[in-house]
Amino acid sequence: MSEKKAQRPIMALLDILGQRWVLRIIWELRDAPLTFRALRERCDQISPTVLNQRLALLRENGLVELGDAGYQPTQSCRELGGILMQLSDWSKSWDQPSGS
């Protein structure tokens, strides 16, 4: 496949989080486990192809796991989710443009 892997952890992390839908998936799993299909609905009906690719990636990297109730963040990822909560807080005071 000839894919190069980032050397420093932060680079590897940014590589993963920077992929489309990844941040969103982690965000949607923040509260309760979701089934594959429920997760699709939360993510604007993302195509199952990509959702599966992302979930595989997140599972390989120990961020998400599939339990009885559906997909859920691992213990490790829950700390990461806490950081996303800070993003949420920050975004509330963020001065967005009012739509071109």
Add this chain to the structure above:
Amino acid sequence: MSEKKAQRPIMALLDILGQRWVLRIIWELRDAPLTFRALRERCDQISPTVLNQRLALLRENGLVELGDAGYQPTQSCRELGGILMQLSDWSKSWDQPSGS
């Protein structure tokens, strides 16, 4: 263009940060301003087409600005960069897979 804009701030933010190279760009600008070309080099020679698109996006959203010394994060974005630093800290204790 028919692009839909996310309603809640966090969604809008995740939409932006979830685009390829965006997290990386913000990360690379954390210390000192960088010129367009210097930024390209830092980002593994990302194609100028995409770099320009992302910089335009970040500028429209008040996250990055072009000063005399090059591109730099806005005051607002510097807080966001602080959150990325937490990601960096977290990544150090993150248990990555040892390469397939």
Add this chain to the structure above:
DNA sequence: CCTTCTTGCTACATATTATGTAGCGACACA
């Protein structure tokens, strides 16, 4: 004026990635 830098950025053909829709195989309940 004429080079020779560097700057931000654009053009465009090619390659990679995502979307949308249909549906499979397994399991549960009736």
Add this chain to the structure above:
DNA sequence: TGTGTCGCTACATAATATGTAGCAAGAAGG
């Protein structure tokens, strides 16, 4: 034997990124 769910796959089409070349503008020197 239906009817429902589940995770997930196939595949054609559309959207996005890559890689390379190069333009126009500004500064510095001769």
